[in-house]
Amino acid sequence: MNINVLNHPLISHKLSLLRDKKTGTKEFRELVSEISGLLFYESMKDIKLEEKEVETPICKTKGYVIDENKLAFIPILRAGTGMLDGLISVFPNAKIGHIGLYRDEETLRPHKYFYKVPKDLKKRDVYILDPMLATGGSAIAAIKLIKEDLGKKNKIKFLSIIAAPEGVEAVNKAFPEVEIYAAALDEKLNEKGYIVPGLGDAGDRIFGTK
Numbered sequence: 690m691n692i693n694v695l696n697h698p699l700i701s702h703k704l705s706l707l708r709d710k711k712t713g714t715k716e717f718r719e720l721v722s723e724i725s726g727l728l729f730y731e732s733m734k735d736i737k738l739e740e741k742e743v744e745t746p747i748c749k750t751k752g753y754v755i756d757e758n759k760l761a762f763i764p765i766l767r768a769g770t771g772m773l774d775g776l777i778s779v780f781p782n783a784k785i786g787h788i789g790l791y792r793d794e795e796t797l798r799p800h801k802y803f804y805k806v807p808k809d810l811k812k813r814d815v816y817i818l819d820p821m822l823a824t825g826g827s828a829i830a831a832i833k834l835i836k837e838d839l840g841k842k843n844k845i846k847f848l849s850i851i852a853a854p855e856g857v858e859a860v861n862k863a864f865p866e867v868e869i870y871a872a873a874l875d876e877k878l879n880e881k882g883y884i885v886p887g888l889g890d891a892g893d894r895i896f897g898t899k
């Protein structure tokens with residue numbers, strides 16, 4: 690299985706609060722955002738830097754900067770939007786796309802209802818955001834759509850908070866070049882396609898809809 694799982698005490702701590710069914714909407718949203726920022730931090734380790742001269746109060750020196758115009762964040766609606774804050778607080782100028790997908794409760798197959806990405810996506814590396822990677826159906830559908838608008842050399846990274854082995858294997862098989870990052874790799878899926886132990890329905894917990 691090809692996945693980068695964040696192994697850090699801070700992640701374990703925040704993830705336990707997130708999983709707790711007693712955690713309310715406000716705290717849940719804040720935790721999703723914080724964990725997403727940490728996931729982004731880890732996933733951008735190989736990002737290209739550009740040299741830039743900087744003048745300190747003492748002297749000139751060589752600095753290194755990231756070109757925000759080469760990044761795009763694409764959350765999968767709805768739950769993925771809960772992850773956005775954590776990333777745009779770091780890079781407020783990155784462009785944002787949206788992919789609307791919902792999973793049919795019976796078949797577990799994803800259905801597309803919205804797709805809008807930055808026009809110049811070919812110039813950008815893409816970070817797809819979705820807190821839950823369960824069967825992998827939504828992730829695979831999103832990657833397929835994005836690839837139609839992306840250059841051959843652009844990278845796609847998939848950031849999730851909790852991943853199930855079934856979903857990771859499915860994405861690895863369909864798109865071995867897509868790097869997956871997760872705060873946790875859980876045990877399995879249950880008969881309803883929910884991640885075990887998981888955190889329940891991420892969208893409902895972020896938006897308080899149930």
Ligand code: PRP
Nearest residue numbers: 766767768791792823824825826827892
């Ligand atoms: C959830 C989740 C993922 C998808 C994961 O969304 O946010 O998008 O399920 O499941 P999969 O890996 O089996 O495809 P859902 O379809 O419930 O929509 P929502 O975000 O609107 O609640």
Ligand code: URA
Nearest residue numbers: 823883884889890891
């Ligand atoms: N979507 C969720 O929100 N939670 C799961 O456990 C699986 C899919």
